[in-house]
Amino acid sequence: MAVPNIQTIDLAHIRESSPTPTADFKFTFVDKNTGQCLELHAHKLVLAFGSEVFMAQFYGSIKEERDTIAVKDSSYEPFKTVLDMMYNKQVSLEEKSFLFLAEMFYLANKFLMDNSKDLIIEEVSTRKITSEKLLEAATVAENHAHMQRFSESLYSVCIKFIREDIESVFELFDSEEAGGPNSLTLHRLMAKGMKMMHRRCDVFFVDISEKELA
Numbered sequence: 001m002a003v004p005n006i007q008t009i010d011l012a013h014i015r016e017s018s019p020t021p022t023a024d025f026k027f028t029f030v031d032k033n034t035g036q037c038l039e040l041h042a043h044k045l046v047l048a049f050g051s052e053v054f055m056a057q058f059y060g061s062i063k064e065e066r067d068t069i070a071v072k073d074s075s076y077e078p079f080k081t082v083l084d085m086m087y088n089k090q091v092s093l094e095e096k097s098f099l100f101l102a103e104m105f106y107l108a109n110k111f112l113m114d115n116s117k118d119l120i121i122e123e124v125s126t127r128k129i130t131s132e133k134l135l136e137a138a139t140v141a142e143n144h145a146h147m148q149r150f151s152e153s154l155y156s157v158c159i160k161f162i163r164e165d166i167e168s169v170f171e172l173f174d175s176e177e178a179g180g181p182n183s184l185t186l187h188r189l190m191a192k193g194m195k196m197m198h199r200r201c202d203v204f205f206v207d208i209s210e211k212e213l214a
Helices: 011-017 044-050 052-059 076-086 098-110 114-125 131-143 148-164 166-175 181-213
Strands: 025-030 037-042 068-070
Touching: 025 076, 037 044, 037 076, 044 052, 044 076, 076 098, 076 114, 098 114, 098 131, 098 148, 114 148, 131 148, 131 166, 131 181, 148 166, 148 181, 166 181
Parallel strands: 025 068
Antiparallel strands: 025 037
């Protein structure tokens, strides 16, 4: 019988298919819509190597004594995806919604996972917005303004769409109730776009001036 090599053991699969008895930590969730209780099992050692936060939590001077934590600031699926990243599992972000990516970025930022944050920003920055998705994207960017890097990246994608297809934006304005929440979001998006374009113009003219003076 072949002895498994530690380098070939699929810990992500073990965590999902047969977490006990090796898993020594558990995250619990309550679905806000159904009230269903959900669980994610994990290994402290893997979490610690995946995040400095967990390293300090489990192996620092003040160690975490609990073996279960109730997660209240994230939903199950985004948390599971971030956990998969810690286990080096191949994760596809292409089909994830902007809100899903926002939750992932929040968690990656919370757990000091810089590489994961970079992957999320790369995914956001390469998305091609459609008129059907513009309002959704603008709303997520606005509601997550406290995560500046994520919000600005999403705004940039929205503003690129506005520059390329302003007619669709006007059609959106016409379809929304004047003074309604969606209309106000679109107005704030347009104002944000003007501000960002002015900022880029200022940088451009500063660069030109510096070259002329050189």
